[in-house]
Amino acid sequence: SQQGEEDPQALSIQEGENATMNCSYKTSINNLQWYRQNSGRGLVHLILIRSNEREKHSGRLRVTLDTSKKSSSLLITASRAADTASYFCATLSHMDTGRRALTFGSGTRLQVQP
Amino acid sequence: DTGVSQNPRHKITKRGQNVTFRCDPISEHNRLYWYRQTLGQGPEFLTYFQNEAQLEKSRLLSDRFSAERPKGSFSTLEIQRTEQGDSAMYLCASSSGQGGETQYFGPGTRLLVL
Numbered sequence: 001s002q003q004g005e006e007d008p009q010a011l012s013i014q015e016g017e018n019a020t021m022n023c024s025y026k027t028s029i030n031n032l033q034w035y036r037q038n039s040g041r042g043l044v045h046l047i048l049i050r051s052n053e054r055e056k057h058s059g060r061l062r063v064t065l066d067t068s069k070k071s072s073s074l075l076i077t078a079s080r081a082a083d084t085a086s087y088f089c090a091t092l093s094h095m096d097t098g099r100r101a102l103t104f105g106s107g108t109r110l111q112v113q114p
Numbered sequence: 115d116t117g118v119s120q121n122p123r124h125k126i127t128k129r130g131q132n133v134t135f136r137c138d139p140i141s142e143h144n145r146l147y148w149y150r151q152t153l154g155q156g157p158e159f160l161t162y163f164q165n166e167a168q169l170e171k172s173r174l175l176s177d178r179f180s181a182e183r184p185k186g187s188f189s190t191l192e193i194q195r196t197e198q199g200d201s202a203m204y205l206c207a208s209s210s211g212q213g214g215e216t217q218y219f220g221p222g223t224r225l226l227v228l
Contacts, residue, residue: 045216048216100169100215101172102149104156104158107154
C-alpha cells in the first residue's frame with residue numbers, strides 16, 4: 001500500500017516560476033527520498049534527507065522534512081520546461097523494522113509551460 | 115554502461131501465458147529490488163534480494179510470481195498464468211547498502227496482458 005500522499009496531484013506553472021510539492025507519510029522513517037520520472041521511463045533519484053535533518057539543498061532543489069508532522073516538501077526554483085515530469089516521495093522505514101523497501105507516494109505531475 | 119538495465123523493455127502477452135523479465139543491477143551493488151507500477155500510481159514494492167538471498171516479499175507477490183537471483187548478480191522475475199491485472203510497468207532497482215539506501219532504478223519493463 002502507498003504510504004505517502006503527494007499534494008498537489010498535478011501542478012502547471014510557467015517557466016521561471018518556482019514549484020512546490022508536498023508529501024505526507026504515516027510511520028517512523030529512516031530517511032525520505034524524492035525521485036523524478038519522465039513519462040514511461042524509470043525513476044531518477046533526486047535527493048535524500050535523513051530523519052535527523054530538517055533541510056537539504058541540491059542545485060535548484062530544496063527539500064524540507066518535518067518529522068513531527070510527518071511531512072516533506074520539494075521546492076524546484078527557476079523551473080524549466082525540462083523539469084516537466086512526475087515527482088515521487090519515497091520513505092525508508094526506521095532501521096529497527098528491518099525493512100529495506102521504499103514506500104512511494106502517488107506522485108505529483110508537474111507541467112512547466114515554456 | 116554502469117546503470118541498471120532491464121530486458122525486455124516491452125512485452126505483450128496473452129492471458130494465461132508465462133513471462134520472464136531480467137534485471138542487471140549496477141555491478142557491485144549487493145541489493146536488488148523489484149517494484150510494480152500501474153498507470154498514475156507510484157511504484158509498489160514486490161521483493162528484495164541481498165546478494166542471492168530473497169529477504170523480503172510483499173503480499174502483492176502472489177504464488178504466480180517468482181523471483182530469483184541465483185549468483186547474486188542479475189535477477190529474473192517470472193509471472194505464471196498471466197492475468198490482465200498483471201499489466202503494469204515492472205521496475206528493478208539496486209543499491210550498495212550504504213549511503214542511506216539510495217536506490218538506482220532501471221528503465222522498466224512494460225507488460226501488457228491481452
